[in-house]
Amino acid sequence: MADLFDKLILYFHYPFVIYALIVGILIALCSSLLGVTLVLKRFSFIGDGLSHVAFGAMALAAVFNLTNNMPFVLAVTVISAVLLLQLGQNAKIKGDAAIAMISVGALAIGYLLLNLFSKSSNISGDVCSTLFGSTSILTLTTAEVWICGVLSVITVVVFIVFYNKIFAVTFDENFARATGTRASLYNLLIAVIIAVIIVLAMNLVGSLLISALVIFPALSAMRVFKTFRSVTVCSAVVSVISAFTGIIVSIMAGTPVGSTIVAVDIFVFLIFFIAGVIKGEIKR
């Protein structure tokens, strides 16, 4: 035990470990905030679709040899989010089918581009780390840490400022619209925030596991808590603790960061699920 603790202290002397923890916690915080809205608005598939689009953008950035690819990926993902939302609302192709088309399309084209043009000698390694985020959180540059930090803080502030509006639009869009709230504007805002979160979270868990990071904390919180505010706060806390635990475990045990965090999230969900059942039994 003492050995483990010493090892931990040793790791904390490395700046990249500290960076990983700070950024990881910030990203986990952001990604949990909109989880409830996504789950309840049946928007979770948009999250999934966008994460694949982000993968495609990442591949494209690699082909063009962009050194700092985050701004590019961010721009592509935000634009796709806006387009997907418009498609979902008024297209002849049903929203979910359109999203499925775009997301698997982006995934396939992205992989194809990487194979054709990448100069890297380890393509499958690159792809694997983009999809599952195996080590990327530990290899962030200082610039990326700053971008992640600033974007996370902006996301949290925007969420708090628009909290009441987001609640109203999520709970009953028609009522909000009828009483003069500009619901389409807030839907757009939600879509843009989701896009930002996805690009951020890609660094932490990779593009395939983002949905897990967004949805599990919210689902856990919804098992036990009954008001929108307590669910939101609880899912933020759950997400931060899971991310922290996941990063520490992965460093100590040498497991991939992203999947370890998600594994912790699943474990916490099971605990909350059981707690919810017990709570329900007691009430009866």
Add this chain to the structure above:
Amino acid sequence: MALLTCRNLALGYEGHAIVKDLNFEIDSGDYLCIVGENGSGKSTLMKTILGLQSPLDGKIITGDGFKQTEIGYLPQQTVIQRDFPASVWEIVLSGCLNRTGIRPFYSKDEKREAREIIEKLGMTPYIKSCYRNLSGGQQQRVLLARALCATGKMLLLDEPVTGLDPIVTAEIYDIVCRLNREDGITVVMISHDIEAAMKYATKVIHIGKTVFCGSKDEYLSSVEARLFIKDGEENG
């Protein structure tokens, strides 16, 4: 001047009109029931009044300083709401949102008003309860309270008693009736329940093969009513 006037409205989807030449006025203090068969265009009319959908033709004019966004809307329950984690307080307060403008949070006045409305509808004991654990009648009261937070002038209720038992149905009708008579709130109700509609309404709009707009007494002696009410009795 009337609160809301509809002139030569044509309603429908994608250029195809279901209802044409609809002319009516809603005055302050009216209790208007919109009746008609399924698929006749009742919900389309409602969405148009609320401004959720634009009419194919014609105009909706508001008067007396009344704005279209001041209609308190009591919608039918959506699937989302059935498992939504939200307290009674959070939902009712969200009715005040149209007054906050760019202010991100609710003011003390808005919170006080929401509390008073909850008290008035007898939901104070449940203020912290979760919406999805309430009974159907209690849920309708919560949504009614939210609608009242959004307006002091006009309520629009979309089949408010669907799926409720007779006792709770009577309670809801009673609350709406009191809001209309005592507080002078204009009520517009879409209803399947023709009997209750005839009991409370002062004005009736019947949408079907032909359209009728007028006072209740005129309606009772009209052709539309004779056919519709007779049909209803035979089916029921």
